[in-house]
Amino acid sequence: MKMNKYNLLAMAVSTALFSGAALAETDVALDVITGGEAAPKVEKTNGTDVLKDGWEVHGYASMNFRMVDGESIDTEYGKRDYKTAGTHGKSTNQVEFVLKKHTEHVNGVWSDFIVRTEYGNGNSYAYSSPGSQKDNTDAQLEVKETFVEIGGLSYLGEDTSIWAGQRYFNRSAGILSGEFWKQSSGLGAGIQSKIAGNTAGFAIVTADTDGDINNGVNTGERTTLTSYDLYYYGVDAGIGSLDFDLKFMQQANVDEDSGFGASVTLNSSYYGLDGWTQTAIAYGKGTAQNRGVNFGSWSGGDDNAESIFFTSYGVLNISERWQMGSEFTYFAALNELFTAKDLVRYIVAVRPSYKANENLRLEMTASYGHEEGAEGYWGRTGDDIESNIFNAELAAAFTVNADYFGRPQIKPYVSYISADDEASARQLGIKDGTSETVIGVHTEIWF
Numbered sequence: 001m002k003m004n005k006y007n008l009l010a011m012a013v014s015t016a017l018f019s020g021a022a023l024a025e026t027d028v029a030l031d032v033i034t035g036g037e038a039a040p041k042v043e044k045t046n047g048t049d050v051l052k053d054g055w056e057v058h059g060y061a062s063m064n065f066r067m068v069d070g071e072s073i074d075t076e077y078g079k080r081d082y083k084t085a086g087t088h089g090k091s092t093n094q095v096e097f098v099l100k101k102h103t104e105h106v107n108g109v110w111s112d113f114i115v116r117t118e119y120g121n122g123n124s125y126a127y128s129s130p131g132s133q134k135d136n137t138d139a140q141l142e143v144k145e146t147f148v149e150i151g152g153l154s155y156l157g158e159d160t161s162i163w164a165g166q167r168y169f170n171r172s173a174g175i176l177s178g179e180f181w182k183q184s185s186g187l188g189a190g191i192q193s194k195i196a197g198n199t200a201g202f203a204i205v206t207a208d209t210d211g212d213i214n215n216g217v218n219t220g221e222r223t224t225l226t227s228y229d230l231y232y233y234g235v236d237a238g239i240g241s242l243d244f245d246l247k248f249m250q251q252a253n254v255d256e257d258s259g260f261g262a263s264v265t266l267n268s269s270y271y272g273l274d275g276w277t278q279t280a281i282a283y284g285k286g287t288a289q290n291r292g293v294n295f296g297s298w299s300g301g302d303d304n305a306e307s308i309f310f311t312s313y314g315v316l317n318i319s320e321r322w323q324m325g326s327e328f329t330y331f332a333a334l335n336e337l338f339t340a341k342d343l344v345r346y347i348v349a350v351r352p353s354y355k356a357n358e359n360l361r362l363e364m365t366a367s368y369g370h371e372e373g374a375e376g377y378w379g380r381t382g383d384d385i386e387s388n389i390f391n392a393e394l395a396a397a398f399t400v401n402a403d404y405f406g407r408p409q410i411k412p413y414v415s416y417i418s419a420d421d422e423a424s425a426r427q428l429g430i431k432d433g434t435s436e437t438v439i440g441v442h443t444e445i446w447f
Contacts, residue, residue, distance in 0.1 A: 075429025259287025
């Protein structure tokens with residue numbers, strides 16, 4: 001076949017398209033294509049070269065101005081113990097910043113560096129500008145998380161990542177109680193991958209106990225806690241997905257040093273209606289007595305400690321304007337819980353929400369909480385043995401988005417708390433009588 005300039009052009013184009021690797025290694029010019037001008041040199045790339053790199057800033061803030069008879073207050077009215085569900089959280093000025101540095105490389109490897117700082121969690125004082133908060137050593141600026149996660153390593157597989165450092169790991173919290181019932185909070189390392197299309201992982205997390213940290217490390221041997229976590233998430237259950245958690249816990253330098261916890265969580269619609277729910281049941285024994293899968297510096301327990309935990313919470317989309325959050329939580333000793341014989345706690349709470357317009361949401365919260373135990377638990381007798389608490393709250397949320405989770409918002413509220421007797425009221429922090437009315441403004445933002 002006679003060769004002409006068009007054949008030569010076609011051959012040159014084919015060479016350019018299908019032999020790019022050769023072009024990357026040489027400086028050969030395609031005179032036919034470029035009219036005699038040398039083609040630009042294609043530089044070699046290295047798999048570790050950075051393809052994408054950048055920082056993200058996220059966070060949370062909760063500012064709660066609340067008063068009773070002209071005085072700021074230092075109580076949450078039993079909210080952490082599933083007795084109430086109002087907006088009257090303790091923190092007057094809680095701020096979190098999460099910095100994330102994400103990097104991607106040509107060879108597919110990626111990494112995340114996470115730092116979370118927090119200020120003011122649990123502080124109840126209304127601070128002024130002179131910096132008087134320095135007089136209170138609680139709830140100051142702290143680094144809560146700092147860890148690195150690396151994924152996409154060729155020898156582990158594209159679905160696998162490893163991490164190490166200090167972090168909050170696999171957390172879940174009730175929507176109205178606000179209590180984290182599942183987490184591993186501490187220093188550790190782990191690996192996560194996919195098995196049959198579902199997320200699976202293993203982690204080891206350690207935490208020194210509150211007593212060791214608060215009393216110093218020179219008072220005796222450390223009673224360090226360790227949790228070995230196995231989890232498998234996202235299993236199709238037809239009506240939703242199932243998450244499985246299994247934790248083995250140990251504690252150093254104590255006589256009864258082990259524990260076991262497990263939970264199963266169903267993520268689904270709102271009981272067959274429009275919305276969502278998270279429903280879980282958990283078991284805890286020994287060191288894992290605290291809801292089975294709630295691990296941190298607060299963990300610990302002897303062989304008598306054994307508990308059962310059940311929770312179900314979510315949001316129902318009733319109509320275009322109406323939504324409702326709800327929570328039912330039950331937490332009880334199968335023998336002893338926190339050294340209390342036959343301890344039982346439960347709460348039922350609802351929060352209907354009405355979108356007056358796209359920037360104003362009206363809320364009403366109602367809850368009933370109950371606690372009881374065997375005679376003499378924590379030294380309690382008489383009316384102290386059993387508590388029945390009712391909480392009702394009205395609020396108006398001024399917000400940029402009137403959805404149930406629309407933030408930022410500024411929410412004035414009035415919260416009424418009533419106990420069945422004065423002994424129960426004193427446990428909540430009520431000074432006089434059996435009831436109290438809290439007036440406040442709660443400001444909240446997620447970003």
